[in-house]
Amino acid sequence: METLKDKIQVLRDQFAQAVAEVRDQQALQELRNLYLSRKNGHLTRLFESMKALDPEQKPAAGQELNAIKRHVQAELDRLENKLRAPSRSGPDIDLTLPGRVSYWGSPHPVLHIKERIEQIFLRMGFSIEDGPEMETDFYNFEALNFPPHHPARDDWDTLYIDDDLLLRTHTSPVQIRVMEKRKPPIRMINPGKVFRKETPDPTHLPMFFQVEGLVVDHGITFAHLKGTLECFLKALYHERIKIRFRPSFFPFTEPSAEVDIGCTVCNGGGEECRVCKGTGWLEILGAGMVDPQVFKNVNIDPEEYSGFAFGMGIERTAMFSLQIPDLRYFYENDLRFIRQFSKK
Ligand SMILES: [Zn+2]
Structure with a gap:
């Protein structure tokens, strides 16, 4: 009996050592065969050696042997589970980390404001018109009442492609193209990209979106x-927004006005407000009555028809309505910035 006990203890120690060395399924299968095989397994041989014992010794020996057999089987099963799903118990997964969130796409804040502006004018019965981004000198300047050496041309740092072709500096050429093709009444807006030779800074960009509007009728x-502009600005901002018109000059309108709104950040009360620089007002639109000379350039009789036009920068408008201090943020493609404006 003593010998059998010793043998079991030796076997238990050997088995523990062997288990610690198993690294894959194949080694596990070999270990299982070595101990449990019906023909020659270590445990099978111990069970056979029991036959030689005295009958009164057999029950105790049987208990010992069954105990070691259950132990071996349980250890081998545990090892098999561990090898099948190594990552579950390994250190590579940190279950305390938050889950991965997939983000919903949404329109860029500038396009979102552009769409809002379009919706407001569509409700007022305006059409949306489009035109080329590369223009001729005639459509960008001459037809809009800038003769070749007019000093107002200096206001735009133009990107010329050759002597006659240029990247449009405003969306006004679209209005000329529409008036050439269509007789009044005209009620249209023309949103689109414009280009100027500017170095980007908090309030200037070399490419930005503009939206202009034109109404021509008796x-x-x-x-x-x-x-029209009061109705538009109240719809875009809010019903009680303060609006003022200041006299101004544009070559293609007469008389002309700059349109300001009360500062959306300090509401007119902030002497240190960085957005309105303490004035309480934000310059938002340029507008005016279409100059008779512009009508003559497109063969519309200024004695019969009159009209007004207006224009605004979309990034600038987005800047004020979203309270963003620097225009460049819109085009740096930093997702941390852009995702702030996505609708959940
Ligand atoms: Zn302000």
């Missing part, structure tokens, strides 16, 4: 211009 007055 009997259009400055009152129509004021009413």
Whole structure:
């Protein structure tokens, strides 16, 4: 009996050592055969050696042998589970980390504001027109009342492609193209990209979006211009936004006005406000009555028709309505910035 006990203890030690060395399924199978094989397994041989014992010794020996057999089987099963799913118990997964979130796509903030502006004008019965981004000198300047050496041309740092072709500096050429093709009444807006030779800084970009509008019909007055823009700005910002018109100059309108809104950041009360620089007002639109000379350039009789036009920068508008301090953020493609404006 003593010998059998010793043998079992030796076997238990050997088995523990062998288990620690198993690294894959094949080694595990070999170990299983070595101990449990019906023909020659270590345990099978111990069970056979029991036959030689005295009958009174057999029950105790049987218990010992069954115990070691259960131990070996349990250890081999545990090892098999571990090898099948190594990552579950390995150190490579940290279950305390938050899960991965997939983000919903959404329109870029500039396109989102552009769409809002379009929706407001569509509701007022305007059409949306489009035109080429590469223009001729005629459409970009001459037809809009800038003669070749007009000093107002200096206001735009133009990117010329050759002597006659250029990247449009404003979207106004689209209005000329529409008036050439279509007789009044005209009610249109023309949003699109424009280009200027600017070094990017917090308030300037070499490429940005503009939206301009044009209304031409019998009997259009400055009152129509004021009413339309007030209606638009209240719809874009809010019903109680403050609006003011200041006299200004553009070659293609007469009279002309700059349109300001009350500062959306400090609401007119902040002497140290960085957005309005303490003035309480933000310059948002340029507008005016279409100059009779522009009508003559496109064969519309200024004695019969009158009209108004206006224009605004979309990034600038987005800057004020989203309270963003630097225009360059819009085009740095930093997802941390852009995702702030995605609708969940
Ligand atoms: Zn302000």
